[in-house]
Amino acid sequence: MTQKKSSFQDIRDTVMARIQSRHWPPGSLLPTEVELAEEFGCARATVNRALRELADQGVVDRKRKSGTRVNAAPVKQAVFEIAVVRQSVEEMNAAYRYSLVKRTVITAPAWLRARIGVKDEAQVLHLNCMHYADNRPFQFEERWINIAAVPDVIDVDLSETGPNEWLLSQVPFSNAELTSTAIAAGETLSEFLDVPQGAPLFQMERTTWFQGTPVTFVRMTFHQGYQMRTRY
Amino acid sequence: MTQKKSSFQDIRDTVMARIQSRHWPPGSLLPTEVELAEEFGCARATVNRALRELADQGVVDRKRKSGTRVNAAPVKQAVFEIAVVRQSVEEMNAAYRYSLVKRTVITAPAWLRARIGVKDEAQVLHLNCMHYADNRPFQFEERWINIAAVPDVIDVDLSETGPNEWLLSQVPFSNAELTSTAIAAGETLSEFLDVPQGAPLFQMERTTWFQGTPVTFVRMTFHQGYQMRTRY
DNA sequence: TAGTGGTCTAGACCACCGC
DNA sequence: CGGTGGTCTAGACCACTAA
Numbered sequence: 001m002t003q004k005k006s007s008f009q010d011i012r013d014t015v016m017a018r019i020q021s022r023h024w025p026p027g028s029l030l031p032t033e034v035e036l037a038e039e040f041g042c043a044r045a046t047v048n049r050a051l052r053e054l055a056d057q058g059v060v061d062r063k064r065k066s067g068t069r070v071n072a073a074p075v076k077q078a079v080f081e082i083a084v085v086r087q088s089v090e091e092m093n094a095a096y097r098y099s100l101v102k103r104t105v106i107t108a109p110a111w112l113r114a115r116i117g118v119k120d121e122a123q124v125l126h127l128n129c130m131h132y133a134d135n136r137p138f139q140f141e142e143r144w145i146n147i148a149a150v151p152d153v154i155d156v157d158l159s160e161t162g163p164n165e166w167l168l169s170q171v172p173f174s175n176a177e178l179t180s181t182a183i184a185a186g187e188t189l190s191e192f193l194d195v196p197q198g199a200p201l202f203q204m205e206r207t208t209w210f211q212g213t214p215v216t217f218v219r220m221t222f223h224q225g226y227q228m229r230t231r232y
Numbered sequence: 233m234t235q236k237k238s239s240f241q242d243i244r245d246t247v248m249a250r251i252q253s254r255h256w257p258p259g260s261l262l263p264t265e266v267e268l269a270e271e272f273g274c275a276r277a278t279v280n281r282a283l284r285e286l287a288d289q290g291v292v293d294r295k296r297k298s299g300t301r302v303n304a305a306p307v308k309q310a311v312f313e314i315a316v317v318r319q320s321v322e323e324m325n326a327a328y329r330y331s332l333v334k335r336t337v338i339t340a341p342a343w344l345r346a347r348i349g350v351k352d353e354a355q356v357l358h359l360n361c362m363h364y365a366d367n368r369p370f371q372f373e374e375r376w377i378n379i380a381a382v383p384d385v386i387d388v389d390l391s392e393t394g395p396n397e398w399l400l401s402q403v404p405f406s407n408a409e410l411t412s413t414a415i416a417a418g419e420t421l422s423e424f425l426d427v428p429q430g431a432p433l434f435q436m437e438r439t440t441w442f443q444g445t446p447v448t449f450v451r452m453t454f455h456q457g458y459q460m461r462t463r464y
Numbered sequence: 465t466a467g468t469g470g471t472c473t474a475g476a477c478c479a480c481c482g483c
Numbered sequence: 484c485g486g487t488g489g490t491c492t493a494g495a496c497c498a499c500t501a502a
Contacts, residue, residue, distance in 0.1 A: 006491080007490075007491085008490080008491085016405070019405060020404075020405055020442075020443060026401075026404055032467085032468065032469085033468080033469065034468090042491075042492085043491065043492045043493065043494090044469095044492095044493090044494095045471090045472095045490095045491075045492070045493090046490085046491060046492080048469075048470075048471090049490090049491095051469090052469095052470090059405060062468090062469065062470095063468080063469075063499085063500075063501090064467085064468050064469045064470075064498065064499045064500060064501090065466085065467055065468045065469080065499065065500045065501050065502090066467095066468075066469095066500075066501065067467090067468065067469080068468090068469080071404075073316075073400075074400075074404050074405060076313070076314035076408075077311050077312070077313055077314065078311070078312055078313075078314055078408075078410055079309050079310070079311050080309070080310055080312075081308070081309055081310075082308035082309065082310055082464070084305075168305075168306070169258070172252075172258055172303075172306050173248070173251065173252055173291060173306060175463070175464065176308075176310075176463065176464055177461070177462075177463050178310055178461070178462045178463070178464075179459045179460065179461050179462075180412060180434070180459065180460040180462075181434055181457070181458065181459045181460070182414035182415070182432040182433050182434040182435075182456075182458075183414070183432055184431070184432045198430060199416070199432075200414040200415055200416045200431075200432035200433065201414050201432065202412070202413055202414040203414075210252075211252060224414075225413070226413065226414075227411045227412065227413045228411065228412040228413070229409070229410070229411050230409075230410045230411075230412075231407070231408065231409050231410070232314070232407065232408055232410075239471075239472085240471080240472085264486085264487065264488085265487080265488065266487090274472075274473085275472065275473045275474065275475090276473095276474090276475095276488095277471095277472075277473070277474090277490090277491095278471085278472060278473080280488075280489075280490090281471090281472095283488090284488095284489090294487090294488065294489095295480085295481080295482095295487080295488075296479070296480045296481060296482095296486085296487050296488045296489075297480065297481045297482055297483090297485085297486055297487045297488080298481080298482070298486095298487075298488095299486090299487065299488080300487090300488080
């Protein structure tokens with residue numbers, strides 16, 4: 001009742017603490033915004049912002065008329081950063097080196113057309129690249145770029161900087177779909193990543209769209225022992 | 233100038249569109265909130281909310297006095313859901329089955345103490361579990377639970393439901409750190425997951441804290457071919 | 465239909481920080 | 484110092500939806 005706390009962060013944290021302490025157990029109903037505003041001695045908009053953040057976080061569910069309820073089965077979300085290879089390497093205080101292995105223009109094979117959704121005759125730029133950290137293999141990158149989506153790519157010199165950095169400068173703020181999996185090193189990967197054939201490797205695939213049109217599909221295979229980290 | 237659009241979502245989307253169309257290229261400065269409010273014919277608070285969402289998304293950077301700037305190197309974030317095993321299996325329309333393989337109480341080994349930060353004499357509950365989808369191996373779970381953090385765990389029957397679901401009911405809204413990697417199946421894993429020794433497997437480790445104290449460390453190894461999916 | 469959250473407003477004061 | 488975003492207020496109207 002008329003506490004001295006007022007900022008939306010105080011309210012957010014206080015409510016969170018009450019939920020964690022089971023003062024408001026999972027599944028229970030919180031007081032209305034008006035009631036909380038009264039208790040905290042602030043405007044309803046301030047309470048609204050606090051509760052909205054908790055809702056975005058997945059801690060509570062809000063519905064008009066029914067009120068704000070503590071989420072019983074919290075859908076936990078983890079956020080991880082999609083770093084450019086160069087950055088991840090440099091953050092390890094390692095020297096980054098890039099090498100373009102292969103560059104060809106082909107018509108999109110059937111599996112790629114199905115995968116990213118381009119037309120039959122679509123021309124794509126197919127690239128193989130290697131990324132090194134302190135001269136040790138870090139990532140093998142195999143990429144296909146939809147030339148129709150970014151025609152300039154044909155004239156870009158990709159021998160010095162990787163395609164990802166150029167693409168980011170061309171189509172920032174794109175959408176993507178990622179999958180991660182474990183695979184066994186085949187002949188090519190074992191050579192480029194310097195591991196025995198059959199070695200377990202962490203592989204990530206990403207399809208990227210810009211304003212609805214597919215731009216690129218990339219398959220990134222990391223050195224043995226690579227770990228992806230994240231928190232929540 | 234004095235457009236008819238007014239909602240913060242309209243403003244957010246319009247600004248985003250201008251950024252994508254390079255009307256405001258990466259690195260450039262946006263008009264001030266007051267100017268935008270004037271253009272859109274709305275209150276400054278509305279513009280503030282729109283720009284704040286774009287800032288949370290990582291699209292723009294905001295600084296007092298300097299203004300709002302289009303992020304040149306967008307730190308892309310991907311969000312993936314931390315699902316309970318049962319849910320992931322059931323979402324595949326497969327029948328879920330759980331089995332407790334082993335349950336022992338031990339004093340925390342040195343590597344675990346270092347890993348999660350508990351005292352030398354700490355007692356932990358060590359569990360091995362299997363999760364099946366349509367009677368095919370889905371995930372092998374090896375878990376250590378800090379008994380001091382959740383004393384009740386000693387008396388809980390974990391033969392029917394997995395420890396994760398019980399823990400979630402006890403300490404919802406905890407913090408965690410995750411790592412994902414690819415490993416080769418050893419003897420135990422090859423037996424439980426029914427794969428050849430040396431098969432590449434996707435493994436995720438998670439350490440969980442509740443209000444600052446370590447609760448559990450779990451190592452989850454998935455069936456061969458498992459893919460983790462995410463979008464942004 | 466009535467109760468709840470969702471949003472907007474016009475104004476205000478403050479905190480930060482580049483100049 | 485002054486300009487910019489960060490936040491709060493008191494009030495208003497609207498949109499959804501459970502009863």
